[in-house]
Amino acid sequence: MYLKRPVESIERLMSALNPGATAYDLPRRRLLDIPVNEVWLVERGMVAVYRNRGQQLVYIAASPLILGVRNLFASPTEMLMAEFLDVKSIAKISPEDLKTVLDEKGLWKDMANLISFYLECMLTSHYRLVQRSDYEIIKGLIYEYTKLSDYVKERTTLAQYIIEKGLISRSNVLRILSILNKNGCITTTKGRLLTVMYLPEKL
Numbered sequence: 001m002y003l004k005r006p007v008e009s010i011e012r013l014m015s016a017l018n019p020g021a022t023a024y025d026l027p028r029r030r031l032l033d034i035p036v037n038e039v040w041l042v043e044r045g046m047v048a049v050y051r052n053r054g055q056q057l058v059y060i061a062a063s064p065l066i067l068g069v070r071n072l073f074a075s076p077t078e079m080l081m082a083e084f085l086d087v088k089s090i091a092k093i094s095p096e097d098l099k100t101v102l103d104e105k106g107l108w109k110d111m112a113n114l115i116s117f118y119l120e121c122m123l124t125s126h127y128r129l130v131q132r133s134d135y136e137i138i139k140g141l142i143y144e145y146t147k148l149s150d151y152v153k154e155r156t157t158l159a160q161y162i163i164e165k166g167l168i169s170r171s172n173v174l175r176i177l178s179i180l181n182k183n184g185c186i187t188t189t190k191g192r193l194l195t196v197m198y199l200p201e202k203l
Helices: 007-020 095-105 108-128 134-146 150-155 158-166 170-182
Strands: 022-025 031-033 039-042 046-051 056-062 065-067 081-085 089-093 186-189 192-196
Touching (some): 007 065, 046 065, 056 158, 134 170
Antiparallel strands (some): 039 089
């Protein structure tokens, strides 16, 4: 499953929500819990979202981003953490105020698009944990990496992305990527993926 971020919906939501949001300068510590009583708006930079207390990467993307939308309906049972990269400030809005804007502006469809996307991210993250082999996980993450924006790929190597999102040892990731490079399946330079020619069913 290769996920497409609903950028147009996010941009409409950001435009409507920003006037009522409060600016917030981030502390020096850039890995923060996403609180249950706030929704965060990120206009510039890149954010990585983790579960399991920062151990498993769920999603990484460049702005614009809206974090904490699951707080609209219930207090989540699992805390997510956000790591901010090239981000100095964000804007905050309460779930109640956000709902008011959605009602007034008729933006619930855009919010539904965003929530559906985040649910797909979480399901993909859970599914990846029960895959049968490291190679199957790496294969899926290589294709997923190709869908990232250039901004993200310039700041995240292929190996780093796979290690953090797939929970696979660094040595095994590098070993498999080396085999794929030698066999002409992929081309990389300085850790960045240039081309994907083909990925065999089994390695």
